[in-house]
Amino acid sequence: MNIIKYPIITDKATRLLANNQYSFVVNPKSDKPTIKAAIEYLFNVKVVKINTAHLPKKKKRVGQYMGWKSHYKKAIVTLSEGDTINLFAEEN
Template identity: 40%
Template sequence: MDGIKYAVFTDKSIQLLGKKQYTSNVESRSTRTEIKHWVELWNSYEMNSHRLPGKGRRMGPIMGHTMHYRRMIITLQSSYSIPPLRKKRT
């Protein structure tokens, strides 16, 4: 599960927690099948992933952008739960 970067806590994702749907960002190069292999630890789940565009950033006359990233939403059955994700300490 090294490809999972961090959990996302927005207004929408907090509302989804009540429905047993967990949201997190993963590496942008990851494919849906790789993400499914990471999540195979939980027996009963349904997964949705989508790629979000980077935001435009201007530095003087030059227009740049931030990195693209991929977000996954995992829906679990009512009898299962996921422990909170923790950051690695260095």
């Protein structure tokens, strides 16, 4: 499944975990029904709502060199009560 690329772990994304909302970087051409189906299939949870955003590319500087941070699409997925996704693997 090339729809879900990886989860987003930022300060805002960890605050959203309290509301049972998870953030993922997804394929820019995917739509909400396919994102919902992929999340429900991969993690065996019930998705209530999906918010998506196309984030623009940004200029980044490393020393004297200018470059671009690439464009991506973000999906914020709200799960039903009682469902969770374990993003942080526990080590033994």
